[in-house]
Amino acid sequence: MSRPRRRSSGLAIAIGVLAMAALPTARAQFAVVDVASIAKLLQQVQLLAQQLSAARSQLLQAQTTYQSMTGSRGMQSLLSRAAPNYLPADWSSLQLAWQGQGSYGALAAGVSSAVAQNAVLSSAELRLLAPAQQSLLLALRQNAALLQSLSQQSLSNASARFADIQRLSAAIGTATDQKGVLELQATIGAEQGMLLAEQTKLQILNRAVHAQERTARERERELIVAGQGRFASRFQPALP
Numbered sequence: 001m002s003r004p005r006r007r008s009s010g011l012a013i014a015i016g017v018l019a020m021a022a023l024p025t026a027r028a029q030f031a032v033v034d035v036a037s038i039a040k041l042l043q044q045v046q047l048l049a050q051q052l053s054a055a056r057s058q059l060l061q062a063q064t065t066y067q068s069m070t071g072s073r074g075m076q077s078l079l080s081r082a083a084p085n086y087l088p089a090d091w092s093s094l095q096l097a098w099q100g101q102g103s104y105g106a107l108a109a110g111v112s113s114a115v116a117q118n119a120v121l122s123s124a125e126l127r128l129l130a131p132a133q134q135s136l137l138l139a140l141r142q143n144a145a146l147l148q149s150l151s152q153q154s155l156s157n158a159s160a161r162f163a164d165i166q167r168l169s170a171a172i173g174t175a176t177d178q179k180g181v182l183e184l185q186a187t188i189g190a191e192q193g194m195l196l197a198e199q200t201k202l203q204i205l206n207r208a209v210h211a212q213e214r215t216a217r218e219r220e221r222e223l224i225v226a227g228q229g230r231f232a233s234r235f236q237p238a239l240p
Contacts, residue, residue, distance in 0.1 A: 067177075079164045079187070086153055087201050094208060098146050110149030115141050118148075136219050143213040147206065154202050161195045 088094040088104055096102030100112035119141065126134055168188045175181045 098142050111145045114145035114148045139216045
């Protein structure tokens with residue numbers, strides 16, 4: 001009986017030793033899961049998510065800013081569509097307008113209308129004059145009519161552009177973004193520049209018309225001299 005008991009006790013001791021030997025291995029396997037590393041990783045993921053959200057917001061803001069500074073806002077629809085170039089561009093065009101012809105229809109029509117309205121002599125009375133006198137009278141009529149038509153056209157166009165500038169200036173306060181304001185300011189600057197250019201061009205055209213008028217007046221004086229004859233021969237006594 002003593003030997004079986006001894007064997008049982010030895011077996012129990014062996015099992016206990018084996019259990020104690022296996023205990024460190026189990027502890028080592030459990031230590032592989034690093035809770036601190038996992039928590040740190042989660043913090044990094046959260047930080048990346050926040051950075052991504054901030055980048056998305058910045059992108060949306062940049063897109064909004066870009067859209068507010070690009071594209072057309074249709075501010076040109078506020079203009080009254082004044083004639084962009086109603087004044088003759090060269091001497092030939094001015095001569096045609098002087099005759100009531102050419103591609104500058106409004107100016108030419110104004111010349112023809114002014115000639116008809118300002119005429120005192122009828123066509124029948126005009127035909128009684130000498131050809132040189134008829135030509136001179138027609139030239140003087142057309143010069144006066146051209147100046148009158150230029151003044152009327154420039155006044156009408158300047159008034160339209162001035163109204164446009166006022167309308168554009170008033171629209172600045174209603175613009176909804178930066179591009180709208182910039183477009184309005186650029187359009188106002190362009191209109192002011194065109195108005196100044198037209199005034200300069202009109203002054204040059206006026207000088208050209210006045211030069212034609214002085215030429216016609218010189219012709220008139222020469223015709224008077226030609227009609228009176230030489231002064232010396234007019235008072236030469238006749239021989240008996």
